Amino acid sequence: MTRKSFFLIIVAFLLFIVMAVNVSAGTTIAISKIIINSSVTPIMPGDSFSVSVEASSSDSEQMYYKFYYCPNYGTSDYETSEWVVVKDYSTAKTAAYSVPSSGNYIVVVRAVTDPANEPDALPIIGGLVSVGGDSGQVNIADFNSSATPSLKAGESVNFFLNASTPDNSQIYYKFYSCGNYGTYSYPTSTWEIMQEYSTANTCSHAFSNPGNYVVVARAVTDPANEPAALPIIGTNVAVGASESSSVNYKIVDTGQTKTYGNTSEISPPAAGQAFSGQDSQIQGNQPSYKNNGDGTITDLNTGLVWVQERGNRISWDDAVSGASSCRVGGYSDWRMPTIKELYSLIKFSGVNGPDNMVTTGFTPFIDTNYFGFVYGSGIGSERVIDCQDWSATAYVTTTMHNNATIFGVNFADGRIKGYPKYEPSSGETVGKLLYVRYVRGNPEYGKNSFQANSDSTVSDLATGLMWSKDDSRQGMNWADALAWVQAQNAANYLGHNDWRLPNAKELQSIVDYTRSPSTTNSPAIDINYFNSTAITNEAGQSDYPYIWTGTVLLDGGPSPSGVYISFGRAIGYVNGSWIDVHGAGSQKSDIMAGNPANYPNGRGPQGDAVRITNYVRLVRDI
Template sequence: MGTVSYDWAAVRVVEAGSYPVVDTDQKTCYDNLGSIPCPGPGEPFYGQDATYPNVETSYTDNGDGTITDNITGLMWVKARGSKVTWDDAVAGASVDRTGGYEDWRMPSIKELYSLFLHSGVNGADYMSTTGFVPFIDTDYFDFKYGSGVGGERVIDCQDWSGTEYVSTTQHDQPTVFGINFADGRSKGYKKFLPPTWTEKNVLYVRYVRGNSEYGKNNFQNNNDGTISDLATGLMWSEYDSSEGLNWEQALAWVQAKNAENYLGYSDWRLPNIKELHSIVDYTRSPEKTSSAAINTDYFKCSTITNEAGQEDYPYFWSGTVLVDGPSREGAYIPFGRAMAYLDNVWQDVHGAGSQKSDVMIGDPANFPEGRGPQGDAVRIYNYVRLVRDI
């Protein structure tokens, strides 16, 4: 019987209820320090993002200020616009008439995340765009870095989503999830700015229309330790690794599970960051629902004790690597609080369901106050949830 192949780039119609996970566009393989030839089965670092092909991006510029995503069925405003407050971003959707359409809306964080391309690169200096490559397709979407002048870094050019965090961050501040297409991260952004928490934060916004079902999971419990998402065509392990692993160990753990035909399958993989993002449940958080940010009707999630001594839920590795200046970091998602040591206290600064990156080797004890300008927690030993194609 011959092999059937599909030209995914030619896909034009998305059925109602579908949630296609578009590829990350990561084509390079990495070890803990830099790029390497992509390993084969049984070799160290086998099974990372670039190992597996996925549905490639496919856009159409409609010539009227709009861009159609031919895979997801979403239509986007092409223009970058200006920075606005959260309130003005929300209000602006109903009066936007780009392309002659009257049904623009704020994108959910999952809709906005569909545009993320992890072929982007961070430069070595956040005050200069030298070495930077945007994490969005600039052949289709207008994009603008921060000025790099005064207190504005080149990465200070984030986008609001329409998804508010169900909890609060950093001294009980109302928070909205957004994406930074300059530095390859997704976080909760405060509606107001320190130190007074009265000045309104301003970020960019890009409106969307079409496929209102995008981002809605359709889980099915297969009653064999696996959970299928009929919206994405992905099957997940009901249980996670139950232990923290560094990135190389996480990849090796997946290979070991395949060798034992875990749950009856031998084609499990470490999910890429967009696949992992697809199962975040943004209606849940440790503070709001006393659970991980995942649908607990279907998934079991290990508990941990976080840096503040609270019962919490782990960070989970993806197979995707962030190129951050001279370093290489594994991309992860906190399904519990996204902790940072800020203002001399450990607290949830970025929100459960954010997407960040961590160094892949070393001793977490060497970072007692986190790292980076916000003191982000460094764990290195994160958890794994397996995925495969249905």
């Protein structure tokens, strides 16, 4: 989000100026105070006044501050006015301002730990300064917040606004807030009045849900006649999960940055247009890693620590037993990653090339700036995509022709599949060889904490996501799925208008790998909380649908295909019959539009069923 576009949004929504919160890349920044100080009142053109700020970060990193302003607030010229930088990023917490002419100015300060990498939820604080004002002008001197980087949902935070007028008129104060700052949902989010106009210049409030909030205070002498240049100032609150509902399962964004139609890349569609609302248009927790210099990599979002190098192919049994003897980085608590832990590393900036025997046109689905990766040899029968990683998660039933199956991630072609534990022709005597990457830290990662709500929604307190209890109850192609989400928002479905098509990682987070149609007669989802439409699959079995995501997989061409999660059997056509080839809970992709009848034997080497009309389950941020 650019600086100008941020403030255009602010003008469009109740003419406010805010400070926002950063809960990004593992760091939370809290700005607790802004002070606007002048030796004269009112401030006149050419007079000097100072702006100071207090901020801190959750990991006590060095803070950097940038000071700037924009003129013409409260007029039609504001939207096109240029922002003036008073002091660029430095460690100085105070800057001296002086403006040349009378008018209303918005003064703003940014506070970050890394000026080269500003987050989407940009931590800024600001307010109105009037120059050459009349005797009734409200002058805001400072705004304070008791919020700290460790603030949790349900805990009270206090706000204090100090304002005055030259003629000592009575001032009335109003406090309000808005969530979802820094997300796609922010422009349509609802403002909550925390305290209506009163003479109290303090407000105490407890935010019930974790997230990034903007908090704004107004100060006027006549609440019934608010001026065009509304005296307002804002500060931030970064609200973490409460101790009873910690967000220990932070979903890392897919890293997708381009937008697609049915057959090719397209320009980003505007809201309401076809293909609007896909993965790349919704910014989540952006991938962020730290090389620890000891052969380990820390994921700054999830708190998981990974072995950097890939090692050699080994059997699943050897991979499991080898974790206890791993001493990379001097640690002795390494473990096999679950499929949800392993999938947190996937990046859908990857590309599948046109020929599986050469790497030309391929881009890995993992960040190779941090993690070791090697393609298959492309020699003999080994394809370049034959380089999968084991997880610790076994399929609760079998795939193919009664093969014991382990889920894994293919960072060469961007999929979760169930892989045979043993070489199929060995009679379960020779283990299949895949790669393994051990993990440590955050043992709660991948564990859901569902809460059934009274409005047919389900909150996952572990991820901070809210889901529709029901799926769409009908299949549709990918473009229609995106349009269907927009229609639900227009109808304020289940009381919300900020639903979206989940990305691949969000949707995979609610898979229950202890369930399958064959073993529990259910989809691979917690049926205590979610309803799923039953279907009859290609083999004539009672089954459950594939569910679309907003993520696109570039497949051999490269051609875009829509990513789905299989909550029922992952059906494929092999040796003349339809069977479960990769397991309930796998992630693959489907053709976005067309007629499934044109693919009577599926597609790809395992004859993956082509359905095209897949189902939808809605998600939003809590």
